[in-house]
Amino acid sequence: MTPRYSAALLLALGTLAITLTTPVIAREPGTAATIDSGWILSKLGHAGPTRTAFVEVRSSPLLKSPLRVSGEYRHPDADTLVREVRSPYQETTTIRDGKASIQRGGSTRTFALSRAPQLATLQTSFGALLRGDQQQLQSAFALDTSGVREKWKMVLTPKDTALAKQMRDITLFGRGAELRCIETRLSQGNEVQRTLLASAASASGTATSDDALQAICHGDAAR
Numbered sequence: 001m002t003p004r005y006s007a008a009l010l011l012a013l014g015t016l017a018i019t020l021t022t023p024v025i026a027r028e029p030g031t032a033a034t035i036d037s038g039w040i041l042s043k044l045g046h047a048g049p050t051r052t053a054f055v056e057v058r059s060s061p062l063l064k065s066p067l068r069v070s071g072e073y074r075h076p077d078a079d080t081l082v083r084e085v086r087s088p089y090q091e092t093t094t095i096r097d098g099k100a101s102i103q104r105g106g107s108t109r110t111f112a113l114s115r116a117p118q119l120a121t122l123q124t125s126f127g128a129l130l131r132g133d134q135q136q137l138q139s140a141f142a143l144d145t146s147g148v149r150e151k152w153k154m155v156l157t158p159k160d161t162a163l164a165k166q167m168r169d170i171t172l173f174g175r176g177a178e179l180r181c182i183e184t185r186l187s188q189g190n191e192v193q194r195t196l197l198a199s200a201a202s203a204s205g206t207a208t209s210d211d212a213l214q215a216i217c218h219g220d221a222a223r
Contacts, residue, residue, distance in 0.1 A: 008220055035152050037143040041132045043177040051076045055201040058193050066208040070201075121160045149176055151219045174218055181217035 004179040039109035051074045057175050058067045074082040081095040101110040121140055137143070140163075141156040155171045166187055173181040180200040184193045200216050207213055215218075 004159065019036065033149050035149050037154060038134055039147045039149075040145060040152060040154050040172070040174070041134050041137070044132065046178060052197055053201055054195055054197055055204050056193065056195045057208055059193070066210070068206075068208050121158075121163050151175060153218075173219060175219060180219070183217065 014218055023088075023108070051070050051072055055072065056069045056121055058069070068088070069085055070087050071083070073084040074084065076082065079096055083093040085091040089104070091102065094101045094103075095113075098113050099110055100113060101108055125137055125140040128134075134143075141158055144155040144157070145152065147153050152174050154172045158164045158167055158169070164187065168185040168187045170185075171183045172179060173183070178198055180197055182195045182197070184195075185191070195218055196213065196217060203216050204213060207216070
């Protein structure tokens, strides 16, 4: 596996596992109250099947313009995570039984996550996030939470050395019990992968500019 291939999967798997932790839930009363990581994880933990639409925009010096990708994330059962890209191309990534399968066109590539320990760490850790297991999640990530229930942020910084060499951090943004956006930063370069979910994805329209998407992601855009 090449480093470039691993980086792409780190972004996909990290976003995939987090995205599927919560359905769209209405805002709760008393949203001015301060929050901590325990409160957020209690809302993100979700045992049953879930699915949510996403919009993902990635910028890179290699691209003439930002790449806007849309599709759906699914968590059909406790052991399966699926990322289905529908536009501007079609691709399905499935994580199941310690393996990752990537289907595009008529070809499918499958490999064991054990070939890349950092991917296995992500799978285990975000399984804990799906269950709302704060203790296990904190064994792999340092959690830094700020904000109030109406507008909160939680930064996950990897403790695992191999993972930290490739991924700087993952930041979750939300309102009440709704996870609206995920930002993932790799350790090399300044690239940020921003994934908008639920109401944030709907609010993004056709926007691709970093300023507009960041405002929506961070909850600074007009509602």
